[in-house]
Amino acid sequence: MIQTCPSCFRADDVRWSRLPEQMVSYVCDDPHGGAGPRTWTAVAGSRRPTETDTAGVTDELLEPLFRCVRDGDPFVEYGVVEYRLRQEHPDLFLSHVTDRGHAILGHRQATASSVRFAAALGRLADRQALLKRPGPATGAWSRNERVTYWARPPAPDGPPVTWASFCESIGRSADWTADDVAELGRRPGS
CATH class of the missing domain: 2.30.30 (SH3 type barrels.)
Structure with missing residues (x-):
């Protein structure tokens, strides 16, 4: 390995x-x-x-990602959590994407999503601040087949919120758009 x-x-x-x-x-x-x-x-x-292992790189992501999983939410697909991070902490999000890349910008083996954001969410789960479970990937994330879904304890009832259903509820495409590419291609603070 x-x-x-x-x-x-x-x-x-x-x-x-x-x-x-x-x-x-x-x-x-x-x-x-x-x-x-x-x-x-x-x-x-x-x-x-x-x-x-990941403490130095992901410490600054812990609190923002924790806040992106809301009290009272059912389990939400990873894409929802990342989208909230992107909207609520754009400079932090873009600094990690600028450093490690993102699948939106082209294939890389270790992107901010696959390594840093996932590691920070995993740390929160290890601390029992968040719950995770596997589920189907939807929309732009479906290239992965399965992704993690996130919630705050205790385990919520009800159907999970998928990326596709979340996008429908806010009136955006569940696929990545030219606007997404342009936004992720800009530098933090610009």
């Missing part, structure tokens, strides 16, 4: 060693913009990093 660094998202400089109890220690020797090497641990065979 190839392990990527949760700070620089590269695999080239990552080395590992086995620890007791099925744990693995990783070290990325990349200079990380002067911050030096990065270390983390994970369960052997798991691609999911521990909470400390």
